[in-house]
Amino acid sequence: MYKHILISTDGSDVAQRGVDHGLSLAKSLDAKVTVITVTEPFPFHASAAGGGWVPLPGDISGYEEGQKKAAEKLLATVRESAARIGVSADVLHVPDARPAEAIVEAAKAQECSLIVMASHSRRSLGRLLLGSQTSEVLAHSPVPVLVVR
Structure with a gap:
């Protein structure tokens, strides 16, 4: 059925429910993660530049380094959680990208057979039940998407 599951997380409590569900599913199916x-x-x-503020190279590199460290910590924690239940998990950090696009591209590149992600935002009337990133993944994914609420 599902041989390779891609599990998406942003580190939030809601996303953690998706991670937990995805890891449990992978264990029961003996799937790669x-x-x-x-x-x-x-x-x-762009409006910030009009107000006189322009980020310095140090601002940008500091931001990127902080994002990288946070991602590494998050992924290490998830990998440890997976190991505790007997699931081996590869991890992937995609920097400087739009989440939905990166998730769909990773699913294709990794030849995943299922994407598991949580849904958690209500930004507009058209997305009352699903978050915007989840909606985009659903619209563009080449494989089934399991949405955890």
Whole structure:
């Protein structure tokens, strides 16, 4: 059935429910697991430059280094959780990317047969039940997506 499961996390409590569910499913199916986290680019807003603020190279590199360290810590924690229940998990950090696009691309590149992710945001009327990133993954995924609420 599902031989390789891609589990997405952003480190939130809601995402952790998706991680827990995905790892349990992988254990029961004896499936390979890859856990992905995506960090977005430095949040530079065009309007900020008009207000006189322009980020310095140190601002950007500090942000990127902080994002990398946070991702490494998060993925190490998930890998340890997986090991505790007897699941071997590969981890993947995709920096400077839009989460939904990176998740779909990783699923293709890793030849995953299922994506597991949590849903947790209510940004507009069209997305009352699912978060925007989850909606995008559902719309563009080449494989089934299990949404954990």
